[in-house]
Amino acid sequence: MAKKKRRETNSSLRKFSLLLWIISILFMIILGYFIYSANILPLKYFLAIVIVFVVLLSIHGIFILNKKTRVWLLIVLNIFTLLFMSVEAFAICKINDTLTFLRENLGVYFETDVYNIVVSKDSSFNSIQDIQNQIVKTVRDMDDMSRIEEALQNKVAVQLEYEETSIVDLLLEVTNDDEMIVLANSGNFDAMIQNDEEYESKVKILDTITIQTEVKAEETGIKVTEEPFVIYLSGIDTRSNSLPSRSLSDVNIIMAVNPTTKNILMVHIPRDYYVQIHGTTGNKDKLTHAGAIGGVDLSMATIEDLLEIEIPYYVRVNFNAVVNLVDAIGGININSDVDYSFDCYTDRGCTFHPGLNYVGGRCALAFARERYAYDTGDRHRGENQEQVIELIIDKVTSSSTLITNYSDILNAVSGTFETNLSMDDITSLVKMQIDDMASWNFESVNVDGTGARMPTYSYPNQNLYVMNPNMETVTAAIQKLNEVLGTPDE
Numbered sequence: 001m002a003k004k005k006r007r008e009t010n011s012s013l014r015k016f017s018l019l020l021w022i023i024s025i026l027f028m029i030i031l032g033y034f035i036y037s038a039n040i041l042p043l044k045y046f047l048a049i050v051i052v053f054v055v056l057l058s059i060h061g062i063f064i065l066n067k068k069t070r071v072w073l074l075i076v077l078n079i080f081t082l083l084f085m086s087v088e089a090f091a092i093c094k095i096n097d098t099l100t101f102l103r104e105n106l107g108v109y110f111e112t113d114v115y116n117i118v119v120s121k122d123s124s125f126n127s128i129q130d131i132q133n134q135i136v137k138t139v140r141d142m143d144d145m146s147r148i149e150e151a152l153q154n155k156v157a158v159q160l161e162y163e164e165t166s167i168v169d170l171l172l173e174v175t176n177d178d179e180m181i182v183l184a185n186s187g188n189f190d191a192m193i194q195n196d197e198e199y200e201s202k203v204k205i206l207d208t209i210t211i212q213t214e215v216k217a218e219e220t221g222i223k224v225t226e227e228p229f230v231i232y233l234s235g236i237d238t239r240s241n242s243l244p245s246r247s248l249s250d251v252n253i254i255m256a257v258n259p260t261t262k263n264i265l266m267v268h269i270p271r272d273y274y275v276q277i278h279g280t281t282g283n284k285d286k287l288t289h290a291g292a293i294g295g296v297d298l299s300m301a302t303i304e305d306l307l308e309i310e311i312p313y314y315v316r317v318n319f320n321a322v323v324n325l326v327d328a329i330g331g332i333n334i335n336s337d338v339d340y341s342f343d344c345y346t347d348r349g350c351t352f353h354p355g356l357n358y359v360g361g362r363c364a365l366a367f368a369r370e371r372y373a374y375d376t377g378d379r380h381r382g383e384n385q386e387q388v389i390e391l392i393i394d395k396v397t398s399s400s401t402l403i404t405n406y407s408d409i410l411n412a413v414s415g416t417f418e419t420n421l422s423m424d425d426i427t428s429l430v431k432m433q434i435d436d437m438a439s440w441n442f443e444s445v446n447v448d449g450t451g452a453r454m455p456t457y458s459y460p461n462q463n464l465y466v467m468n469p470n471m472e473t474v475t476a477a478i479q480k481l482n483e484v485l486g487t488p489d490e
Helices: 002-038 043-065 071-105 146-155 167-176 186-195 287-307 320-328 361-369 378-396 399-404 406-412 423-436 471-485
Strands: 108-120 135-138 159-162 181-185 203-216 229-236 249-258 263-268 313-318 332-336 355-359 417-419 441-446 449-454 464-469
Touching (some): 043 071, 043 423, 071 406, 071 423, 135 167, 146 203, 167 186, 167 203, 181 186, 229 287, 249 287, 249 378, 249 471, 263 378, 263 471, 287 313, 287 471, 320 361, 320 406, 332 378, 355 361, 361 378, 378 441, 441 471
Parallel strands (some): 135 181, 229 313
Antiparallel strands (some): 108 203, 229 249, 249 263, 332 355, 449 464
16 A cells, blocks of 8 residues: 555656656746847857757756656756746846846837926916916927927916027026016026026926927947947936936047957047037037037037047936946946045045045946046046946946846946947847957047137027137047047048
8 A cells, every 4th residue: 555655656756747847848948038039148158058958958858757767866856947947937037127128228219308397486486387377488499399389288278489589598588587487498497507506596497398209219230249330428417317308418428439459439528618519600609508409419410520420329328327337237446546535526425535446326426527626627527437437338348247237237227328229239249248258448538628708609698618629639539539440541
């Protein structure tokens, strides 16, 4: 009787083991499909994984199907199979999260237009409901304002009047008129604050209108793992996760990438650089204002004119991306190149000493923003920003960080960046890096200039601080870009 019961137990164990083996095959097929879909592993690694899977499953199957396999060995195999399936399930979930992130953030993205309803600080209007049936003044700064009008009317019934003057004039006028109401693009409003530190105290924002438009990135035709290319890195000083399509670009870095020679050149252009905004005549303007006037496309076109290059790609990030990304990769070692210690102006909790300082995201951001601690101000800040970018890239492209933190890195910047790089572009670069694990050579060149106070295209009736370009440094930057990109001098 005991012998018969033992045979039944053994038979049930073998059936369970067989079922578990079949399920493990399905798990491995699903995992293999997700790894293939992610398109980040070079073929040699993918084939190696497939071979290992097949060998392990075959050996496992031989033991399961062999009736002479001892019970204790079956139990051990089942335990290991369950553990391995748990790891596979975890990997499937992580890869699926990564694929979802890539599909949502690359190739197709949402362009966001943000408008503020602005009144004088002494106005009797304290909420959007208070302006019912009032006249709201604005300018037609987009070809089609219908969606803005509709969104505004959905919040409150008002009469929208388009003025022939500039939005700058309206924003100045509203400070002296308690009854006036202005609808202004957030980029123009931020520019007013940047150029007049007291402006924000003179007005109040009753509400904001936000419009999102789906945009499909155009194919560039560039093979990013084989051909040199240029990326415009635009840093937006917005503290929330939103990225208005038109906003001041406080960080302007051109990154020339040569995937063959493994060289990266970064050119920092000060935000106050006095340049001719592409497509305009008359007064030049600060480079940062190009983003507020016409968004990233106008900024790129203006820089293309200045540096005599084509810029096919851009990445716009707000400063939250720095915090999240640095924390995701476990911090970075920042080198403070001054011989004294200082507390960052934007975050007094971040102190930097001469030499290496290991910091997390919050202090990395404070360091990238700092300019008051240096005699050269914005010039030194540009060098600091380049250092932070270089340290992030260097750590992200290291084997351990890239493989173990891949999805965490992507999720860290979710909602804080916008790019026209496609999913294929990103995965191809990741695959190339995993394949060769090569070190990249970083070099930086900064264009320089002299400070002055001049009227600008945006503010023709005011003298604003600008930086007149030193054309010798611009010419030197153009030459270095041509060297890295392999472009012959004309």
